[in-house]
Amino acid sequence: MHDDAPLSTRILQELATAPEGGGMSLPRLGKRLGLGASVLMRELTLMGDATIGGVRGPGWARVVQLDERWVAYITPVGREQLSADPR
Template identity: 50%
Template sequence: MSELTEPLLAALAGEPAGVSLPRLCKRLRVRMSMLLRELAWIGEDAIGGEAGPGWVRVETQGESLVAILTERGRERLTQGDIGR
């Protein structure tokens, strides 16, 4: 995973209803393209035939895309060994 993984999971940890993607970009000080790439790698969808870890899911709420930390993501965050 990248150096963005842990800060992203931590930013979502205190937000059970999730955080809009633009707000996450501001909090993490990253561009949308970088955030979307990271969400793709740590999300639930398969990339290249390999299932993602399912730590985060993105869903539509009204007109906004919102990232939500999954239970698997919470477990991973508390393990403290992200990226190893």
């Protein structure tokens, strides 16, 4: 992983290491990236497909709550973005 890569790329790189169809808990993702949960949630919100300020997000990742845990997943569109990113 390249530390000079945009945060979204670094998140996608980490999420891509999860088994196919598997996600990564926010605490684990935060530990691997050295970031807090609030920073991750802000970035993951922008990376999702929600409409914010009238602009729909790219849909690279999704976050779901499973019981008490928040889990992030890379989407097929996110995998495409990651493979297209030269970093």
